[in-house]
Amino acid sequence: MVAALEIKNLHVSVEDKPILRGVNLTVKQGEVHALMGPNGSGKSTLANVLLGNPAYEVTAGEIIFDGHDLMEMEADERSRAGLFLAFQYPVSIPGVTVANFLRLAINARMKAVDPESKGISISDFRKLMREKMDMLQMDHSFAGRYLNEGFSGGEKKRAEILQMAVLNPKIAILDETDSGLDIDALRVVSEGVNRLRSNDSNLGVLVITHYQRILNYIKPEFVHVMYQGQIVESGGADLALRLEEAGYDWIREKVSVE
Amino acid sequence: MVMTARKARASAPLFTQADVEALSERNNEPKWLRESRLAAWELYEGLPMPDKSDEAWRRTDYRAVHWEEAGRFASNGVGTIDDVPPANREPLIGDHQGGTLFFVNGKLVGSEIAPELRKQGIIFTDLVTACREHSDLVRERLMTKAVKPGDGKFAALHAALWTHGVFLYVPRGAAAELPFHVVMVNTHEGATMGHILAALEENAQATMLVDYLSPDLELQSGYIGATELLVGRAATLHYVGLQDWNRKTFEFSHQRAIIERDGNLDWIVGTMGGQFVKLFIEADLVGQGAGARVSGMFFADGTQTFDHDTQQNHNGPLTRSDLLFKGAAKDEARSVWQGMIKSLPQMQKIDGFQASRNLLLSENARMDAIPGLEIEADDVRCTHAATFGTLEEQPVFYLMSRGIPRPEAELMVIEGFFEELLDRVPFERVRERLRAGLEAKIVGTTAR
Numbered sequence: 001m002v003a004a005l006e007i008k009n010l011h012v013s014v015e016d017k018p019i020l021r022g023v024n025l026t027v028k029q030g031e032v033h034a035l036m037g038p039n040g041s042g043k044s045t046l047a048n049v050l051l052g053n054p055a056y057e058v059t060a061g062e063i064i065f066d067g068h069d070l071m072e073m074e075a076d077e078r079s080r081a082g083l084f085l086a087f088q089y090p091v092s093i094p095g096v097t098v099a100n101f102l103r104l105a106i107n108a109r110m111k112a113v114d115p116e117s118k119g120i121s122i123s124d125f126r127k128l129m130r131e132k133m134d135m136l137q138m139d140h141s142f143a144g145r146y147l148n149e150g151f152s153g154g155e156k157k158r159a160e161i162l163q164m165a166v167l168n169p170k171i172a173i174l175d176e177t178d179s180g181l182d183i184d185a186l187r188v189v190s191e192g193v194n195r196l197r198s199n200d201s202n203l204g205v206l207v208i209t210h211y212q213r214i215l216n217y218i219k220p221e222f223v224h225v226m227y228q229g230q231i232v233e234s235g236g237a238d239l240a241l242r243l244e245e246a247g248y249d250w251i252r253e254k255v256s257v258e
Numbered sequence: 259m260v261m262t263a264r265k266a267r268a269s270a271p272l273f274t275q276a277d278v279e280a281l282s283e284r285n286n287e288p289k290w291l292r293e294s295r296l297a298a299w300e301l302y303e304g305l306p307m308p309d310k311s312d313e314a315w316r317r318t319d320y321r322a323v324h325w326e327e328a329g330r331f332a333s334n335g336v337g338t339i340d341d342v343p344p345a346n347r348e349p350l351i352g353d354h355q356g357g358t359l360f361f362v363n364g365k366l367v368g369s370e371i372a373p374e375l376r377k378q379g380i381i382f383t384d385l386v387t388a389c390r391e392h393s394d395l396v397r398e399r400l401m402t403k404a405v406k407p408g409d410g411k412f413a414a415l416h417a418a419l420w421t422h423g424v425f426l427y428v429p430r431g432a433a434a435e436l437p438f439h440v441v442m443v444n445t446h447e448g449a450t451m452g453h454i455l456a457a458l459e460e461n462a463q464a465t466m467l468v469d470y471l472s473p474d475l476e477l478q479s480g481y482i483g484a485t486e487l488l489v490g491r492a493a494t495l496h497y498v499g500l501q502d503w504n505r506k507t508f509e510f511s512h513q514r515a516i517i518e519r520d521g522n523l524d525w526i527v528g529t530m531g532g533q534f535v536k537l538f539i540e541a542d543l544v545g546q547g548a549g550a551r552v553s554g555m556f557f558a559d560g561t562q563t564f565d566h567d568t569q570q571n572h573n574g575p576l577t578r579s580d581l582l583f584k585g586a587a588k589d590e591a592r593s594v595w596q597g598m599i600k601s602l603p604q605m606q607k608i609d610g611f612q613a614s615r616n617l618l619l620s621e622n623a624r625m626d627a628i629p630g631l632e633i634e635a636d637d638v639r640c641t642h643a644a645t646f647g648t649l650e651e652q653p654v655f656y657l658m659s660r661g662i663p664r665p666e667a668e669l670m671v672i673e674g675f676f677e678e679l680l681d682r683v684p685f686e687r688v689r690e691r692l693r694a695g696l697e698a699k700i701v702g703t704t705a706r
Contacts, residue, residue: 051659054651079661093653095677096670104670105660112661146674163660 153180190217271329298417328480332448337362356436385423423453519545
């Protein structure tokens with residue numbers, strides 16, 4: 001059975017200010033959805049709330065993932081259930097290397113399944129890391145660097161996709177992964193995502209973006225437009241092209257008429 | 259009304275001049291040493307116990323000390339090499355030690371030096387023996403250049419009554435490739451006063467690590483220490499001191515390095531144990547081009563009080579110093595760091611830096627950091643920084659969002675804070691030991 005992420009009538013506030021005002025969206029494993037919209041429409045808020053960022057307060061609605069009520073789950077449980085967020089602005093964590101951190105993340109998954117698990121062997125882990133870093137055309141020395149510390153914008157985005165590739169989620173949310181990437185890096189990263197979509201895990205993707213550009217590589221079947229904390233328009237891939245040509249003004253007008 | 263007579267608590271250590279004489283007698287010490295001990299005793303007796311009216315002690319309260327326990331010598335301090343935990347006995351790197359000195363309750367229980375080092379003329383022996391066998395070398399250096407009896411009440415007490423110690427002497431041009439390892443273990447209550455005297459002559463090189471530790475005991479202990487690092491012209495010393503006393507130990511120590519022209523000192527101080535720790539740490543850059551990097555790390559939990567008083571004295575032109583203290587405090591712990599960069603007038607092109615990074619892990623803990631500069635030259639670059647932070651939620655959330663449970667995520671972020679300094683410790687086995695110690699503190703199995 002394919003897993004689904006179901007967002008129902010979601011209301012979210014930050015410091016008592018409502019940001020999301022009744023979002024409804026369902027993303028199934030294997031599907032590619034794009035979520036577009038102008039700055040400040042609530043896209044990143046949605047992404048963070050889906051993973052349980054404590055900075056945001058859910059005031060109404062529900063989020064169901066693969067049959068679990070996400071509102072009852074901490075961020076680590078959501079991740080282990082198969083949800084992944086590639087952050088728009090990943091924080092740096094001095095003193096924690098990429099490799100150490102990812103090994104712990106894998107081991108946490110194994111221990112959740114089997115408390116007796118000793119975790120992944122060093123050699124298996126090295127092999128996995130090399131394979132995924134090669135796929136993303138990353139230098140192997142990357143594994144020894146402190147997480148996001150001193151990373152360029154593009155390195156940060158690649159590191160996010162590397163984590164996704166290693167953790168092998170069911171559904172991934174890519175929050176403006178295209179920003180800060182040059183065209184070559186964008187292609188490499190997108191190919192990495194597509195490769196995960198074609199393997200057994202049958203990855204479902206929610207691509208959050210301002211631009212059509214990334215959607216040339218990761219082709220969406222569904223496109224949604226968020227405006228003022230709600231999804232105001234949904235359609236097929238042609239909707240993204242229309243937004244690229246016409247901008248968001250017609251959305252604004254349409255909403256104000258309604 | 260019923261009056262209960264309460265036994266007055268001693269307000270100072272219980273030592274007497276007879277203790278000085280007996281100690282000197284027992285060690286069969288040369289006359290000069292006995293005389294210098296007695297002179298220090300006289301100085302000690304003339305100094306008041308420091309209290310909050312002294313600037314260096316203003317933020318630090320050591321009144322919880324029971325001098326009846328911590329301020330007298332233990333009579334039952336017998337020990338053997340077996341009292342030194344195996345983890346502290348294994349070689350620092352590879353299979354060979356450059357030299358080892360193990361002390362239990364202030365008594366030497368094991369001593370070794372690699373033959374190839376001895377052949378280079380390097381001396382690595384306990385200080386009591388060194389005072390007899392290398393009298394000339396020790397006499398002109400022991401508490402005459404770095405730590406002096408007049409530096410304070412506890413420096414004077416130490417000079418009068420130091421119980422044991424280490425003498426490392428690396429002659430001109432000699433380079434000790436293997437590290438020296440000293441372990442001081444106290445398995446009994448009472449006072450010990452350890453001394454480290456390391457002297458590197460011109461172009462000499464050495465690395466030394468000193469471990470201080472004690473198991474949990476019933477009564478209080480006192481440690482009145484002194485560390486003297488004499489780094490000669492163009493010499494290089496890597497020095498690591500790691501303290502992990504039990505929670506009933508009160509330490510009062512002076513540590514000072516003198517660095518001559520073009521000499522270099524890489525100095526790491528780790529403070530993890532003890533109930534109360536007051537350390538005076540000074541790097542004196544006396545020759546042109548001398549440099550020191552001083553790294554301090556501490557983690558105070560329970561009701562521990564750590565007070566580090568650091569000074570970087572630029573007394574030569576073109577001198578460089580770089581001090582970084584990183585510490586955390588949780589539970590009801592208390593930490594103080596007070597730093598000072600000083601220069602003599604007309605010392606041009608000096609480069610001094612001091613930074614104190616503090617991680618506050620509980621609302622009931624308290625951390626103070628007071629940087630200071632007293633620079634009497636103008637062509638200089640001297641800067642300082644002090645920061646305070648709590649455990650930030652966003653890095654923890656980030657790690658959790660990858661499936662790592664909260665306790666482990668918090669542990670990683672806090673350990674990560676110290677990693678920069680752990681990285682500077684040149685021995686992987688020691689780094690692992692330190693990480694394990696930090697972990698125990700972070701998850702809360704040590705506060706007692």
